[in-house]
Amino acid sequence: MAQKTVLITGCSSGIGLAIASKLANDDKKRFMVYATMRNLDKRRDLVDTAGSSLGKTLEIKQLDVCCEKSIRDCISSIPNRKVDILVSNAGMGMIGPIECQSLEEMKNVMDTNFFGLVRLLKEILPDMKKRKKGHIVVISSVMGIQGILFNDIYAASKFAVEGFCESLAIQAIKFKLNITLIEPGPVITEFEKKVYEEGLKVDLSAADQETRDMFTNIYLRNYKDIFVSLGQSADDVAEHTKKIITSDNPPFRHQTNTLYTPMTTLKYADPNGDLPIDTFYKMVFHHDKVFHASLNFIKLLRWRSKKSFNLGKTNNKE
Numbered sequence: 598m599a600q601k602t603v604l605i606t607g608c609s610s611g612i613g614l615a616i617a618s619k620l621a622n623d624d625k626k627r628f629m630v631y632a633t634m635r636n637l638d639k640r641r642d643l644v645d646t647a648g649s650s651l652g653k654t655l656e657i658k659q660l661d662v663c664c665e666k667s668i669r670d671c672i673s674s675i676p677n678r679k680v681d682i683l684v685s686n687a688g689m690g691m692i693g694p695i696e697c698q699s700l701e702e703m704k705n706v707m708d709t710n711f712f713g714l715v716r717l718l719k720e721i722l723p724d725m726k727k728r729k730k731g732h733i734v735v736i737s738s739v740m741g742i743q744g745i746l747f748n749d750i751y752a753a754s755k756f757a758v759e760g761f762c763e764s765l766a767i768q769a770i771k772f773k774l775n776i777t778l779i780e781p782g783p784v785i786t787e788f789e790k791k792v793y794e795e796g797l798k799v800d801l802s803a804a805d806q807e808t809r810d811m812f813t814n815i816y817l818r819n820y821k822d823i824f825v826s827l828g829q830s831a832d833d834v835a836e837h838t839k840k841i842i843t844s845d846n847p848p849f850r851h852q853t854n855t856l857y858t859p860m861t862t863l864k865y866a867d868p869n870g871d872l873p874i875d876t877f878y879k880m881v882f883h884h885d886k887v888f889h890a891s892l893n894f895i896k897l898l899r900w901r902s903k904k905s906f907n908l909g910k911t912n913n914k915e
Protein backbone atom coordinates (compact mmCIF):
# COMPACT_ATOMS: atom_id res chain seq x y z
CA MET A 598 0.00 0.00 0.00
CA ALA A 599 1.44 3.40 -1.02
CA GLN A 600 2.04 5.83 1.83
CA LYS A 601 -0.94 8.16 2.33
CA THR A 602 -0.67 11.83 3.17
CA VAL A 603 -2.75 12.82 6.21
CA LEU A 604 -3.38 16.41 7.26
CA ILE A 605 -4.73 16.88 10.79
CA THR A 606 -5.84 20.15 12.38
CA GLY A 607 -5.63 21.11 16.08
CA CYS A 608 -2.69 18.89 17.05
CA SER A 609 -1.36 20.94 19.99
CA SER A 610 -3.33 18.76 22.44
CA GLY A 611 -6.03 16.14 22.96
CA ILE A 612 -7.55 14.10 20.14
CA GLY A 613 -5.60 15.77 17.30
CA LEU A 614 -2.29 15.14 19.06
CA ALA A 615 -3.24 11.51 19.76
CA ILE A 616 -4.31 10.83 16.15
CA ALA A 617 -1.16 12.48 14.74
CA SER A 618 1.12 10.47 17.00
CA LYS A 619 -0.71 7.18 16.41
CA LEU A 620 -0.70 7.48 12.62
CA ALA A 621 2.91 8.71 12.47
CA ASN A 622 4.02 5.73 14.56
CA ASP A 623 2.13 3.18 12.46
CA ASP A 624 4.15 -0.09 12.36
CA LYS A 625 3.79 -0.39 8.60
CA LYS A 626 4.59 3.31 8.00
CA ARG A 627 1.43 3.69 5.94
CA PHE A 628 1.06 7.43 6.64
CA MET A 629 2.96 10.67 6.12
CA VAL A 630 1.36 12.92 8.72
CA TYR A 631 1.18 16.71 8.52
CA ALA A 632 0.18 17.61 12.06
CA THR A 633 -0.97 21.23 12.18
CA MET A 634 -1.62 23.71 14.95
CA ARG A 635 -2.38 27.43 15.01
CA ASN A 636 0.40 28.24 17.46
CA LEU A 637 3.68 26.40 16.87
CA ASP A 638 4.92 27.44 20.34
CA LYS A 639 2.58 24.69 21.60
CA ARG A 640 4.38 21.91 19.69
CA ARG A 641 6.28 20.50 22.73
CA ASP A 642 3.68 17.88 23.79
CA LEU A 643 3.34 16.55 20.25
CA VAL A 644 7.12 16.45 19.78
CA ASP A 645 7.45 14.46 23.02
CA THR A 646 4.63 12.04 22.17
CA ALA A 647 5.59 11.51 18.53
CA GLY A 648 9.13 10.44 19.44
CA SER A 649 11.34 9.27 16.59
CA SER A 650 8.62 9.65 13.93
CA LEU A 651 9.29 13.42 13.85
CA GLY A 652 11.07 14.38 10.64
CA LYS A 653 10.29 10.96 9.13
CA THR A 654 6.58 10.20 9.04
CA LEU A 655 5.57 13.37 10.90
CA GLU A 656 5.95 17.04 10.06
CA ILE A 657 4.50 19.84 12.17
CA LYS A 658 3.03 22.84 10.36
CA GLN A 659 1.19 26.04 11.23
CA LEU A 660 -2.52 26.18 10.36
CA ASP A 661 -5.27 28.31 11.86
CA VAL A 662 -8.70 27.10 10.69
CA CYS A 663 -10.04 30.65 11.10
CA CYS A 664 -7.52 32.08 8.60
CA GLU A 665 -7.83 31.28 4.88
CA LYS A 666 -4.27 32.40 4.13
CA SER A 667 -2.78 30.12 6.76
CA ILE A 668 -4.75 27.16 5.32
CA ARG A 669 -3.65 27.98 1.75
CA ASP A 670 0.01 28.41 2.77
CA CYS A 671 -0.02 25.12 4.65
CA ILE A 672 -1.61 23.11 1.82
CA SER A 673 0.70 24.73 -0.75
CA SER A 674 3.73 23.63 1.30
CA ILE A 675 2.72 19.95 0.96
CA PRO A 676 4.24 18.14 -2.08
CA ASN A 677 1.83 18.52 -5.05
CA ARG A 678 -0.76 19.85 -2.54
CA LYS A 679 -1.78 16.21 -2.24
CA VAL A 680 -3.85 15.42 0.84
CA ASP A 681 -5.21 11.87 0.77
CA ILE A 682 -6.87 12.07 4.16
CA LEU A 683 -8.01 15.23 5.94
CA VAL A 684 -8.76 14.94 9.65
CA SER A 685 -10.68 18.07 10.61
CA ASN A 686 -10.32 18.07 14.37
CA ALA A 687 -9.70 21.65 15.57
CA GLY A 688 -12.55 22.85 17.71
CA MET A 689 -13.66 24.65 20.83
CA GLY A 690 -16.50 24.35 23.32
CA MET A 691 -18.77 26.80 25.09
CA ILE A 692 -21.26 26.29 27.90
CA GLY A 693 -23.72 28.53 29.69
CA PRO A 694 -27.11 30.22 29.34
CA ILE A 695 -27.36 32.07 26.00
CA GLU A 696 -28.52 35.27 27.71
CA CYS A 697 -25.06 35.42 29.35
CA GLN A 698 -23.06 34.85 26.15
CA SER A 699 -22.20 37.57 23.63
CA LEU A 700 -22.87 37.14 19.93
CA GLU A 701 -19.13 37.65 19.38
CA GLU A 702 -18.35 34.61 21.55
CA MET A 703 -21.01 32.56 19.76
CA LYS A 704 -19.69 33.58 16.33
CA ASN A 705 -16.19 32.55 17.40
CA VAL A 706 -17.44 29.02 18.16
CA MET A 707 -19.25 28.80 14.80
CA ASP A 708 -16.24 30.28 13.01
CA THR A 709 -13.90 27.66 14.48
CA ASN A 710 -16.07 24.54 14.57
CA PHE A 711 -18.13 25.04 11.41
CA PHE A 712 -16.52 27.62 9.11
CA GLY A 713 -13.11 26.16 10.00
CA LEU A 714 -14.18 22.94 8.25
CA VAL A 715 -15.73 24.87 5.36
CA ARG A 716 -12.49 26.83 4.81
CA LEU A 717 -10.45 23.62 4.83
CA LEU A 718 -12.70 21.93 2.30
CA LYS A 719 -12.80 24.94 -0.03
CA GLU A 720 -9.01 24.54 -0.26
CA ILE A 721 -8.73 20.73 -0.31
CA LEU A 722 -11.91 19.42 -1.96
CA PRO A 723 -11.19 20.62 -5.55
CA ASP A 724 -7.89 18.68 -5.59
CA MET A 725 -9.55 15.57 -4.15
CA LYS A 726 -12.31 15.82 -6.77
CA LYS A 727 -9.73 16.11 -9.58
CA ARG A 728 -7.89 13.03 -8.32
CA LYS A 729 -11.17 11.22 -7.56
CA LYS A 730 -9.55 10.07 -4.37
CA GLY A 731 -9.66 11.18 -0.77
CA HIS A 732 -11.16 10.68 2.67
CA ILE A 733 -12.52 13.56 4.74
CA VAL A 734 -12.69 12.61 8.42
CA VAL A 735 -14.42 15.11 10.67
CA ILE A 736 -14.27 14.99 14.46
CA SER A 737 -17.86 15.87 15.23
CA SER A 738 -19.53 14.88 18.52
CA VAL A 739 -22.58 13.12 19.90
CA MET A 740 -23.71 16.73 20.27
CA GLY A 741 -23.83 16.84 16.48
CA ILE A 742 -26.87 14.60 16.67
CA GLN A 743 -28.34 15.47 20.05
CA GLY A 744 -28.48 18.75 21.95
CA ILE A 745 -27.47 18.87 25.62
CA LEU A 746 -28.51 21.35 28.32
CA PHE A 747 -26.41 24.57 28.28
CA ASN A 748 -24.42 23.46 25.21
CA ASP A 749 -26.77 25.30 22.83
CA ILE A 750 -24.14 27.03 20.70
CA TYR A 751 -21.59 24.21 20.71
CA ALA A 752 -24.29 21.69 19.71
CA ALA A 753 -25.50 24.10 17.00
CA SER A 754 -21.96 24.29 15.59
CA LYS A 755 -21.68 20.49 15.47
CA PHE A 756 -25.20 20.15 13.97
CA ALA A 757 -24.04 22.57 11.27
CA VAL A 758 -21.01 20.36 10.65
CA GLU A 759 -23.24 17.28 10.36
CA GLY A 760 -25.74 18.91 7.97
CA PHE A 761 -22.90 20.24 5.82
CA CYS A 762 -21.21 16.83 5.61
CA GLU A 763 -24.47 14.95 5.02
CA SER A 764 -25.18 17.18 2.02
CA LEU A 765 -21.62 16.93 0.67
CA ALA A 766 -21.58 13.15 1.09
CA ILE A 767 -24.07 12.73 -1.75
CA GLN A 768 -21.83 14.65 -4.17
CA ALA A 769 -18.77 12.88 -2.78
CA ILE A 770 -19.98 9.49 -4.04
CA LYS A 771 -19.88 10.86 -7.61
CA PHE A 772 -16.17 11.70 -7.12
CA LYS A 773 -15.40 8.44 -5.28
CA LEU A 774 -14.57 10.36 -2.09
CA ASN A 775 -15.34 9.20 1.43
CA ILE A 776 -16.63 11.37 4.26
CA THR A 777 -16.80 10.14 7.85
CA LEU A 778 -18.15 11.91 10.91
CA ILE A 779 -16.49 10.62 14.08
CA GLU A 780 -18.86 11.23 16.99
CA PRO A 781 -17.19 10.91 20.39
CA GLY A 782 -19.08 11.27 23.66
CA PRO A 783 -17.17 12.91 26.53
CA VAL A 784 -13.39 12.68 26.06
CA ILE A 785 -10.93 13.58 28.80
CA THR A 786 -8.74 16.27 27.21
CA GLU A 787 -7.82 19.93 27.72
CA PHE A 788 -11.22 20.68 26.16
CA GLU A 789 -13.08 19.41 29.23
CA LYS A 790 -10.90 21.52 31.59
CA LYS A 791 -11.01 24.66 29.40
CA VAL A 792 -14.79 24.49 28.97
CA TYR A 793 -15.37 23.91 32.71
CA GLU A 794 -13.05 26.76 33.72
CA GLU A 795 -14.71 29.11 31.23
CA GLY A 796 -18.09 27.94 32.57
CA LEU A 797 -17.09 28.90 36.10
CA LYS A 798 -16.21 32.40 34.86
CA VAL A 799 -19.53 33.05 33.05
CA ASP A 800 -21.12 36.26 34.28
CA LEU A 801 -24.59 34.97 35.17
CA SER A 802 -26.06 38.36 36.08
CA ALA A 803 -28.12 38.54 32.86
CA ALA A 804 -29.94 35.29 33.71
CA ASP A 805 -32.88 34.82 36.08
CA GLN A 806 -32.34 33.05 39.41
CA GLU A 807 -33.84 29.73 38.25
CA THR A 808 -31.54 29.55 35.22
CA ARG A 809 -28.54 30.55 37.34
CA ASP A 810 -29.31 27.74 39.82
CA MET A 811 -29.82 25.26 37.02
CA PHE A 812 -26.45 26.10 35.47
CA THR A 813 -24.47 26.23 38.70
CA ASN A 814 -26.14 23.64 40.90
CA ILE A 815 -27.18 21.07 38.32
CA TYR A 816 -25.06 21.45 35.19
CA LEU A 817 -21.67 22.45 36.61
CA ARG A 818 -22.09 20.18 39.64
CA ASN A 819 -22.52 17.10 37.42
CA TYR A 820 -20.06 18.14 34.70
CA LYS A 821 -16.92 16.45 36.05
CA ASP A 822 -18.79 13.29 37.13
CA ILE A 823 -20.06 12.80 33.58
CA PHE A 824 -16.51 12.97 32.22
CA VAL A 825 -15.14 10.66 34.95
CA SER A 826 -17.93 8.08 34.48
CA LEU A 827 -18.41 8.13 30.72
CA GLY A 828 -15.22 9.78 29.45
CA GLN A 829 -12.90 8.12 26.94
CA SER A 830 -9.22 8.83 26.45
CA ALA A 831 -7.97 10.77 23.42
CA ASP A 832 -5.90 7.72 22.54
CA ASP A 833 -9.06 5.60 22.40
CA VAL A 834 -10.68 8.05 19.97
CA ALA A 835 -7.44 8.01 17.93
CA GLU A 836 -7.60 4.21 17.75
CA HIS A 837 -11.18 4.41 16.44
CA THR A 838 -10.10 7.03 13.89
CA LYS A 839 -7.22 4.85 12.67
CA LYS A 840 -9.62 1.92 12.17
CA ILE A 841 -11.95 4.15 10.14
CA ILE A 842 -9.09 5.49 8.01
CA THR A 843 -7.75 2.03 7.24
CA SER A 844 -11.13 0.42 6.58
CA ASP A 845 -12.01 -0.54 2.99
CA ASN A 846 -15.52 0.80 3.25
CA PRO A 847 -15.59 3.57 5.90
CA PRO A 848 -19.03 4.44 7.33
CA PHE A 849 -20.52 7.92 7.12
CA ARG A 850 -21.04 8.08 10.89
CA HIS A 851 -19.07 6.43 13.66
CA GLN A 852 -19.75 6.79 17.39
CA THR A 853 -16.74 5.98 19.56
CA ASN A 854 -18.33 5.58 23.00
CA THR A 855 -20.65 2.61 23.58
CA LEU A 856 -21.55 3.92 27.05
CA TYR A 857 -23.21 6.87 25.33
CA THR A 858 -24.98 4.91 22.56
CA PRO A 859 -28.23 4.35 24.54
CA MET A 860 -28.69 8.15 24.65
CA THR A 861 -28.13 8.73 20.95
CA THR A 862 -30.34 5.76 20.06
CA LEU A 863 -33.30 7.63 21.56
CA LYS A 864 -32.90 10.23 18.83
CA TYR A 865 -33.37 7.65 16.11
CA ALA A 866 -36.16 5.83 17.98
CA ASP A 867 -38.65 8.73 17.83
CA PRO A 868 -39.06 10.75 14.63
CA ASN A 869 -41.10 13.33 16.59
CA GLY A 870 -38.00 14.13 18.64
CA ASP A 871 -39.83 14.15 21.99
CA LEU A 872 -38.28 10.99 23.41
CA PRO A 873 -34.68 12.20 23.82
CA ILE A 874 -35.80 15.65 25.06
CA ASP A 875 -38.24 14.18 27.63
CA THR A 876 -35.67 11.61 28.74
CA PHE A 877 -32.98 14.25 29.29
CA TYR A 878 -35.48 16.46 31.10
CA LYS A 879 -36.58 13.68 33.46
CA MET A 880 -33.02 12.52 34.02
CA VAL A 881 -31.84 16.01 34.96
CA PHE A 882 -34.85 17.39 36.86
CA HIS A 883 -36.84 14.42 38.21
CA HIS A 884 -34.46 11.53 38.58
CA ASP A 885 -31.21 13.30 39.38
CA LYS A 886 -30.51 10.88 42.27
CA VAL A 887 -30.99 7.85 39.97
CA PHE A 888 -28.86 9.64 37.34
CA HIS A 889 -26.08 10.17 39.89
CA ALA A 890 -26.33 6.60 41.15
CA SER A 891 -26.10 5.34 37.53
CA LEU A 892 -22.97 7.42 36.91
CA ASN A 893 -21.38 6.03 40.07
CA PHE A 894 -22.39 2.50 39.09
CA ILE A 895 -20.79 2.93 35.64
CA LYS A 896 -17.68 4.37 37.33
CA LEU A 897 -17.48 1.28 39.57
CA LEU A 898 -18.00 -1.12 36.64
CA ARG A 899 -15.27 0.61 34.65
CA TRP A 900 -12.91 0.55 37.62
CA ARG A 901 -13.59 -3.18 38.16
CA SER A 902 -13.12 -4.09 34.50
CA LYS A 903 -9.85 -2.15 34.42
CA LYS A 904 -8.75 -3.95 37.57
CA SER A 905 -9.56 -7.40 36.18
CA PHE A 906 -7.83 -6.46 32.91
CA ASN A 907 -4.69 -5.49 34.83
CA LEU A 908 -4.91 -8.65 36.93
CA GLY A 909 -5.28 -10.65 33.71
CA LYS A 910 -2.12 -9.07 32.35
CA THR A 911 -0.19 -9.89 35.53
CA ASN A 912 -1.42 -13.49 35.41
CA ASN A 913 -0.27 -13.82 31.79
CA LYS A 914 3.22 -12.77 32.73
CA GLU A 915 3.41 -15.28 35.57
Ligand SMILES: NC(=O)c1ccc[n+]([C@@H]2O[C@H](COP(=O)([O-])OP(=O)(O)OC[C@H]3O[C@@H](n4cnc5c(N)ncnc54)[C@H](OP(=O)(O)O)[C@@H]3O)[C@@H](O)[C@H]2O)c1
Binds near residue numbers: 610636662739
Ligand atom coordinates in the same frame (compact mmCIF):
# COMPACT_ATOMS: atom_id res chain seq x y z
N1 LIG B 1 -13.23 16.48 24.62
C1 LIG B 1 -14.47 16.11 24.36
O1 LIG B 1 -15.22 15.77 25.28
C2 LIG B 1 -14.97 16.06 22.95
C3 LIG B 1 -16.13 15.30 22.69
C4 LIG B 1 -16.62 15.24 21.40
C5 LIG B 1 -15.98 15.93 20.38
N2 LIG B 1 -14.86 16.66 20.65
C6 LIG B 1 -14.24 17.38 19.55
O2 LIG B 1 -12.92 16.91 19.38
C7 LIG B 1 -12.13 17.93 18.77
C8 LIG B 1 -10.82 18.06 19.52
O3 LIG B 1 -11.07 18.44 20.84
P1 LIG B 1 -10.18 17.93 22.09
O4 LIG B 1 -11.09 17.27 23.03
O5 LIG B 1 -8.97 17.25 21.62
O6 LIG B 1 -9.84 19.36 22.73
P2 LIG B 1 -8.47 20.17 22.90
O7 LIG B 1 -7.47 19.33 23.61
O8 LIG B 1 -8.88 21.46 23.51
O9 LIG B 1 -7.99 20.39 21.41
C9 LIG B 1 -8.58 21.32 20.55
C10 LIG B 1 -7.57 21.65 19.51
O10 LIG B 1 -8.16 22.56 18.56
C11 LIG B 1 -7.26 23.63 18.39
N3 LIG B 1 -7.88 24.84 17.85
C12 LIG B 1 -8.82 25.64 18.42
N4 LIG B 1 -9.07 26.68 17.61
C13 LIG B 1 -8.28 26.53 16.51
C14 LIG B 1 -8.07 27.26 15.32
N5 LIG B 1 -8.72 28.42 15.08
N6 LIG B 1 -7.20 26.79 14.39
C15 LIG B 1 -6.51 25.65 14.61
N7 LIG B 1 -6.63 24.92 15.74
C16 LIG B 1 -7.51 25.37 16.67
C17 LIG B 1 -6.63 23.85 19.75
O11 LIG B 1 -5.47 24.65 19.62
P3 LIG B 1 -4.95 25.64 20.78
O12 LIG B 1 -4.14 24.77 21.68
O13 LIG B 1 -4.15 26.66 20.06
O14 LIG B 1 -6.17 26.20 21.44
C18 LIG B 1 -6.34 22.40 20.09
O15 LIG B 1 -5.19 21.94 19.43
C19 LIG B 1 -12.99 19.19 18.76
O16 LIG B 1 -13.53 19.38 17.47
C20 LIG B 1 -14.10 18.88 19.76
O17 LIG B 1 -15.28 19.57 19.46
C21 LIG B 1 -14.34 16.73 21.92
